Amino acid sequence: MTTIGAPTQIRQVEVADDFPGILAVYAANNWSHARTPERLRTAVERADLALVAVQDDVIVGFVRTMSDGAFAVYIADILVLPDRQGQGTGRELLRTVLDHYPLETFHHQVLIAERDADGFYRRMGMSAVGAFGLTAFIRTQKK
Ligand SMILES: CC(C)(COP(=O)(O)OP(=O)(O)OC[C@H]1O[C@@H](n2cnc3c(N)ncnc32)[C@H](O)[C@@H]1OP(=O)(O)O)[C@@H](O)C(=O)NCCC(=O)NCCS
Secondary structure (H helix, E strand, C coil): CCCCCCCEEEEECCHHHHHHHHHHHHHHCCCHHHHCHHHHHHHHHCCCEEEEEEECCEEEEEEEEEECCCCEEEEEEEEECHHHCCCCHHHHHHHHHHHHCCCCCCCEEECCCCCCCHHHHHHCCCCCHHHHCCCCCCCCCCC
16 A cells, blocks of 8 residues: 555455554544444454554554445544644545555445544535435434
């Protein structure tokens, strides 16, 4: 994996070494995944692509995807340590993911935007599905 723009390195996850740092990024953002580390570790291990952003040997960001490797990719989670947000790390992580699944062959790159993050995805050139006359459907635990 290439290094993109020092001092932040974007590289593929080495689960054994990186998992504590990844867990810390989820915990710092108060994401529920951090309450079930074994399940989160499974999700990281089974990701099609899992990347960390590293600054000064500290994992400051993480992204993981699920994909059939041919037509579709689902960007499951992307998150950055709160005190490192707004410094371009999310952009570096998402850009690397989007470039990894080129639209010359992949039909779509999809995700579900949490809370106030939709502006970030629009800034990254993504569109809400309604812009294409599409509707996304979901079943969820969330009330
Ligand atoms: C969303 C998140 C991953 C973005 O990462 P980040 O490192 O803070 O974002 P960046 O600094 O790379 O921002 C890239 C661009 O998006 C913009 N942006 C970032 N977050 C935004 C937001 N919530 N709303 C609108 N624009 C946003 C930035 O201003 C920047 O714009 P620019 O090109 O004009 O400079 C990060 O804020 C985060 O971890 N949030 C908490 C977890 C979360 O909600 N994840 C998304 C789940 S769907």
